[in-house]
Amino acid sequence: MKFLKTVLLAGAATALAGAASAQDGGGISNDAVKIGMILDMSGAYSSLDGQGSVAAVQMAIDEMGGTLGGKPIELLSADHQNKSDIGTSIARQWADQDNVDLILGGANSGVGIALQGITAEKNVAYINNGGASNALTNENCAPETALHWTYDTDALANGTAVAMVKEGNKSWYFITADYTFGHNLEKTAANAVKANGGEVVGQVAAPFPTADFSSFLLQAQGSGAQVIGLANAGTDTQNSVKQAQEFGIVQSGQKLASLLLFITDVDALGLDAAQGLTLTTGFYWDFDAKAREWSAKYEEKTGSKPSMVQAGMYSSALQYLKAVDAAGTDDPKKVIAQLKTMPIEDAFARNGKVRADGLMVHDMYLAQVKTPGESKEKWDYYKIIRTIPGDQAFQSIEDGLCEVAKKAQ
Numbered sequence: 001m002k003f004l005k006t007v008l009l010a011g012a013a014t015a016l017a018g019a020a021s022a023q024d025g026g027g028i029s030n031d032a033v034k035i036g037m038i039l040d041m042s043g044a045y046s047s048l049d050g051q052g053s054v055a056a057v058q059m060a061i062d063e064m065g066g067t068l069g070g071k072p073i074e075l076l077s078a079d080h081q082n083k084s085d086i087g088t089s090i091a092r093q094w095a096d097q098d099n100v101d102l103i104l105g106g107a108n109s110g111v112g113i114a115l116q117g118i119t120a121e122k123n124v125a126y127i128n129n130g131g132a133s134n135a136l137t138n139e140n141c142a143p144e145t146a147l148h149w150t151y152d153t154d155a156l157a158n159g160t161a162v163a164m165v166k167e168g169n170k171s172w173y174f175i176t177a178d179y180t181f182g183h184n185l186e187k188t189a190a191n192a193v194k195a196n197g198g199e200v201v202g203q204v205a206a207p208f209p210t211a212d213f214s215s216f217l218l219q220a221q222g223s224g225a226q227v228i229g230l231a232n233a234g235t236d237t238q239n240s241v242k243q244a245q246e247f248g249i250v251q252s253g254q255k256l257a258s259l260l261l262f263i264t265d266v267d268a269l270g271l272d273a274a275q276g277l278t279l280t281t282g283f284y285w286d287f288d289a290k291a292r293e294w295s296a297k298y299e300e301k302t303g304s305k306p307s308m309v310q311a312g313m314y315s316s317a318l319q320y321l322k323a324v325d326a327a328g329t330d331d332p333k334k335v336i337a338q339l340k341t342m343p344i345e346d347a348f349a350r351n352g353k354v355r356a357d358g359l360m361v362h363d364m365y366l367a368q369v370k371t372p373g374e375s376k377e378k379w380d381y382y383k384i385i386r387t388i389p390g391d392q393a394f395q396s397i398e399d400g401l402c403e404v405a406k407k408a409q
Contacts, residue, residue, distance in 0.1 A: 028071040031071055033073045048264045059298065064321045094124075101125060109184065112136060115128070126145060133152070134188065137400065146336075148359050155388075162196055174204070231259050261274075263305060266382075285379065287384065
């Protein structure tokens, strides 16, 4: 199994003074804190995840000085190729042979759910960034060892779908990526549509990944629905939006609702194709001074602004390392327990907190893609319409299916 290994070492003089607490506790196992990233490095989600996520986590490690308690922080990364068996094989090797303390990634819900099961079995900390399925903190929850960080299907639906229905867009037809993520996103969006007085007139499942959406778009067009809901992501979203424009679907009056859109998608599409799309995001580089400062540093390293997954990777790695330092150990259950006591505030998160079910709840943002005339420069793509407080964006523990978390309340 090929993977990239980066060992980041810093002299004791560069380590944060607070890192001494981990050394005093004698709790760093195997003389290193090891973080492994299992990512989409080459597929449909690679532009929003991939090497950009590795760069973001390296920034978090650098911010902590490269060591904790005098022990080096090591970083591994590997490509899951959007296949659960490959992802779990890497995770088993890292747990059994390489003494990895934390696994990050799973920007594919099927892979992410599988990784969460393996890490719980192996007693390795796991933080999912990129997998949207709310099953991660519902029926598949593993709250002692696993967290869900950046967004989930509830937060996406409670932004985009609710906003569009309230604007009078009542009838919906879904084009859905035919795997766990797509079906979960469609279900939560459909529930939000119906709860707010709308109706779902049809649905079609498209194989993942798909280059040609023509037959699916023609079915959606023929349905007469006011809104075509795209329950997909990455290059699937890009292809479906481009082809909808080519077929004149948007020009004819039907609206597209991209239920999971990234700034990297908008950049690939161009504003001529993406303008006017409504979306929900957990991060925008130009949201405030803190986001702008960090994103400028990220762009210096990568040549682009970060997606919300890449910003979430940075946040989750940084907060994990702070929790290791505070707990004086890299024991996964103790670190996860420590994270649940900490306010989460950084370049990514506003008003963040980790709940008993493992969900990191934070503010989300309803946004609209600017027109070419409104954009002043490259990456100036979003208008933030409103902030959605975390307790409104995400499903409550009481309404969820994580029984362990309910009992812990």
